[in-house]
Amino acid sequence: MPAETARRYASQHARDFEESLFELLRIPSISTLAEHAADCEHAAQWLASKLRESGIENVAVITGPGRPLVYGDWLHAEGQPTVLVYGHYDVQPVDPIDGWESPPFDPVVRDGYVYARGAVDDKGLVMTLVHAAAACLSANGSLPVNIRFLIEGEEESGGEHIKQFLRAGDERLQADFAHVSDSAFFNRDTPSIETGLRGILYTEVKVTANSHDLHSGQYGGAAPNPLNSLAHLIARLRDAEGIISIPGFYDDVVTPDPGIVEGWSRLGVTPDSLSEEIGARRIIGEPAFTPLERMWSRPTLDVHGIPGGFTDLGAKTVIPASAAAKISMRLVPNQRAERIFELFERAVRELAPSDVTVEVEQIHGDDPVLVPGDTAPVRAASEAVHEVWGKAPVLTRSGGSIPVVGLIQERLGLDTVLLGYGLPGDNLHAPNERFLLDQFHKGIQANIEFWHRLT
Amino acid sequence: MPAETARRYASQHARDFEESLFELLRIPSISTLAEHAADCEHAAQWLASKLRESGIENVAVITGPGRPLVYGDWLHAEGQPTVLVYGHYDVQPVDPIDGWESPPFDPVVRDGYVYARGAVDDKGLVMTLVHAAAACLSANGSLPVNIRFLIEGEEESGGEHIKQFLRAGDERLQADFAHVSDSAFFNRDTPSIETGLRGILYTEVKVTANSHDLHSGQYGGAAPNPLNSLAHLIARLRDAEGIISIPGFYDDVVTPDPGIVEGWSRLGVTPDSLSEEIGARRIIGEPAFTPLERMWSRPTLDVHGIPGGFTDLGAKTVIPASAAAKISMRLVPNQRAERIFELFERAVRELAPSDVTVEVEQIHGDDPVLVPGDTAPVRAASEAVHEVWGKAPVLTRSGGSIPVVGLIQERLGLDTVLLGYGLPGDNLHAPNERFLLDQFHKGIQANIEFWHRLT
Numbered sequence: 024m025p026a027e028t029a030r031r032y033a034s035q036h037a038r039d040f041e042e043s044l045f046e047l048l049r050i051p052s053i054s055t056l057a058e059h060a061a062d063c064e065h066a067a068q069w070l071a072s073k074l075r076e077s078g079i080e081n082v083a084v085i086t087g088p089g090r091p092l093v094y095g096d097w098l099h100a101e102g103q104p105t106v107l108v109y110g111h112y113d114v115q116p117v118d119p120i121d122g123w124e125s126p127p128f129d130p131v132v133r134d135g136y137v138y139a140r141g142a143v144d145d146k147g148l149v150m151t152l153v154h155a156a157a158a159c160l161s162a163n164g165s166l167p168v169n170i171r172f173l174i175e176g177e178e179e180s181g182g183e184h185i186k187q188f189l190r191a192g193d194e195r196l197q198a199d200f201a202h203v204s205d206s207a208f209f210n211r212d213t214p215s216i217e218t219g220l221r222g223i224l225y226t227e228v229k230v231t232a233n234s235h236d237l238h239s240g241q242y243g244g245a246a247p248n249p250l251n252s253l254a255h256l257i258a259r260l261r262d263a264e265g266i267i268s269i270p271g272f273y274d275d276v277v278t279p280d281p282g283i284v285e286g287w288s289r290l291g292v293t294p295d296s297l298s299e300e301i302g303a304r305r306i307i308g309e310p311a312f313t314p315l316e317r318m319w320s321r322p323t324l325d326v327h328g329i330p331g332g333f334t335d336l337g338a339k340t341v342i343p344a345s346a347a348a349k350i351s352m353r354l355v356p357n358q359r360a361e362r363i364f365e366l367f368e369r370a371v372r373e374l375a376p377s378d379v380t381v382e383v384e385q386i387h388g389d390d391p392v393l394v395p396g397d398t399a400p401v402r403a404a405s406e407a408v409h410e411v412w413g414k415a416p417v418l419t420r421s422g423g424s425i426p427v428v429g430l431i432q433e434r435l436g437l438d439t440v441l442l443g444y445g446l447p448g449d450n451l452h453a454p455n456e457r458f459l460l461d462q463f464h465k466g467i468q469a470n471i472e473f474w475h476r477l478t
Numbered sequence: 479m480p481a482e483t484a485r486r487y488a489s490q491h492a493r494d495f496e497e498s499l500f501e502l503l504r505i506p507s508i509s510t511l512a513e514h515a516a517d518c519e520h521a522a523q524w525l526a527s528k529l530r531e532s533g534i535e536n537v538a539v540i541t542g543p544g545r546p547l548v549y550g551d552w553l554h555a556e557g558q559p560t561v562l563v564y565g566h567y568d569v570q571p572v573d574p575i576d577g578w579e580s581p582p583f584d585p586v587v588r589d590g591y592v593y594a595r596g597a598v599d600d601k602g603l604v605m606t607l608v609h610a611a612a613a614c615l616s617a618n619g620s621l622p623v624n625i626r627f628l629i630e631g632e633e634e635s636g637g638e639h640i641k642q643f644l645r646a647g648d649e650r651l652q653a654d655f656a657h658v659s660d661s662a663f664f665n666r667d668t669p670s671i672e673t674g675l676r677g678i679l680y681t682e683v684k685v686t687a688n689s690h691d692l693h694s695g696q697y698g699g700a701a702p703n704p705l706n707s708l709a710h711l712i713a714r715l716r717d718a719e720g721i722i723s724i725p726g727f728y729d730d731v732v733t734p735d736p737g738i739v740e741g742w743s744r745l746g747v748t749p750d751s752l753s754e755e756i757g758a759r760r761i762i763g764e765p766a767f768t769p770l771e772r773m774w775s776r777p778t779l780d781v782h783g784i785p786g787g788f789t790d791l792g793a794k795t796v797i798p799a800s801a802a803a804k805i806s807m808r809l810v811p812n813q814r815a816e817r818i819f820e821l822f823e824r825a826v827r828e829l830a831p832s833d834v835t836v837e838v839e840q841i842h843g844d845d846p847v848l849v850p851g852d853t854a855p856v857r858a859a860s861e862a863v864h865e866v867w868g869k870a871p872v873l874t875r876s877g878g879s880i881p882v883v884g885l886i887q888e889r890l891g892l893d894t895v896l897l898g899y900g901l902p903g904d905n906l907h908a909p910n911e912r913f914l915l916d917q918f919h920k921g922i923q924a925n926i927e928f929w930h931r932l933t
Contacts, residue, residue: 055790055791055792055794056790056792057791115794116788116790116794118788118790119798179793180793181793223695225793225795232758232759233758234758235577235756235757235905235909235910236907236908236909237756237908238906238907239778239780239782239806239907240676240808240876240877240878240879241773241876241878241906243773243808243877244720244763244764244773244776244778244808244877245752245761245762245763245769245772245773246761247758247759247760247761248762248780250781251713251716251718251780251781252718254709254710254712254781255713255718257706257709258710258712258713263706263707263710263831301688301689301692301697302688302689302690303687303688303689303701303833304702304832304833304834305832306700306701306702307700307701307702307703307833308699308700309699314700318696318697318699318700322699323698323699325694325698325795325797326705326706326709326787327694327705327787327794327795327797327798328788328789328794328798329705329784329786329787330789330790331784332781332782332784332804333571333782333783334783334789334804335510335511335571335785336512337510337511337635337841338510338634338635338636338680338804338841339510339570339782339783339804339907340678340680340780340782340907341570341782341783341908342780342782343782349787349788349789349793351694351793351795353695376718377759378758378759378760379759380759386792421695422697422699423693424695450690451693451696452691452692452694452795453690453692453796454690454691
């Protein structure tokens, strides 16, 4: 059985596969910071070499705007389906750096987890795909299906390059469905496949009060302060409970079918269990919705940072000329990023205190997406997960966004299988990001199994 | 005439005096940043040498907690008053660094101004005192009065060291009055002597929402966000117009005599002139008070920076575990920093959204102070200014704080003359700080004249 031999090969090479992942984790490929552009290029080249070594053909590092894409394929499974597999090699910034117990780009194994920035998001998952292909090709000399790898380097920073690539159309994108691996199981005991993703609108709102920085002693009491004004604006955009005050914001929000919500309620997430999970005094959100609904099928508005003024240790008595807020909104079906940006910009201009001038910039925007849960590829993926973990996966959604999925649906007309092997508590986007090595190895097994079950 | 000979000496050595100031300006003695501690030490040693060269005696660099004090005296004017002259060699941080047209610690002369951090606050003014003494001692071999120099290095960061020194009492502090030179003329056409300073309470409020940073996709909608919560708190502490909502905050505020306010109203500051001066759309503040009252005799609450989350260029979708706000209040007679801190802390705890835990830290606090305007030293200073600028100075107040003045009054029982030679537009605490060299040289002349008129 080819699946068996490939899976055995993967088991026998588990240590090599870990070493290979650690190599990739050592490259600080932070896409959002310009000073790491060369590291992103390095990670792309590293992946291209690794694909070639694995027996993948037509490998190319595709340059363009922003960070490069990595492409490679193996198309000799005549009569079999073609899978477009997607992941990303770029990672989030590492701040706050003093929250890390070990350096973010020096992978360390503790208690069965590898700790590093990108361990699970998404380098670990990318490597479950690369190693699965390598195992098949090494053990059997072939893959059971045709595979096209498309690995991007801007998932954490808007993904302009892959969007242009998908919009332009390219024969290398011809496939029967996509397998996007950038997600997590519901929890360690509950394998899952995702069927929906929230969209995102990421903005920066800059308010300017004065033509130059002022001394708060000299001018305080009469000079407008952009930080105080920004606080008023932010407070007016979203109340303290999380309800968003932008006129029209909720108009296009669709409530999922009662059966779906009912299924979610069986997953056992309560306000108390969630507060404990995140270490909060209490959770917030719309009282009419359960915690999972708030995270999966309701939109949000969160502030990520407020650049401006003096933020070092100590005291500086400045009234800054201007300040900004990085504000993102998670979007749900059928909200559209473009429309929400219009509503947001209008609301910001209306709600901003009149002592400041306002600039609203869209950093990136992606629509929410739902993928059907009843397709042959999803069934094959479910069987593979059942086989490897001994438990059938549940169908969930994700509160996060994977920008490419909407475009795959819209531009390529393909369904997507959202199958990834992270776990809650993996500290995505936070210090001490990690990936359970058991999930890494089982993920390789599951990918092998999945592809064989597609034939 | 000894005043004449000293003033002539100062005119003849104008170039040397500028060079000497520029040397001091090249030392980046930022007291609030720990990495500049050695630079502060360097500036103190440089000043000590300069005092010794000038003929000042008993020069000492006094170490203790924080940055060193520099002391020196000349006490041979028998039967004449003793003046305690005060200034500070430390400077504010330089950020935002890209706002500077020339490097902050590389003094450059443009259009008659020297541009550098500390040019006017307070190194330029310190050097008007040092050079005035040097001119007297070089030209006449003596000073007309007894002088004690006390120059500190923590004025911009709370001044703990000089506070301890003043509280401890020291025979080197025995004097008849103090001359504090850390202030500005009302404007270039309106010389002034200040008779009041606001106090300050500088705090940092930290709010913690979660035990670790979270991914806004994964948890947004249910997880509390400390930046959103902080915005609500800040908005609740001060309304958009500048009126402060802390219960009891205004209780001890004393309105100045109508005659004083009437005098201020003749200085021609209107909402429009002030908006134009600071480059704002409009000024804010309590409608019942004139702009000068808002800046001189009314208290404030300003946010100086909001550390936390992601503030670099680009996008990061983090819900931070915690965030903080640097908030200061300028205080006016008869508010007391200690009492206002109690009220502030209580209000913060009451007004903070219930999804966060709050820590309130006092960074430093100084009481407001009024100094009498009808003393013999103030009259002598007025005559000196009249002599040098050809115009009698008006009596104003300052919205800023000079922590030491309250302590000089309280601990040493001395009146203070608040005489400095800065000008509006000197960009204190901001990029492109500057000092008009004409004011620098006239300041040296005025100090010489002032001391001679005290005999």
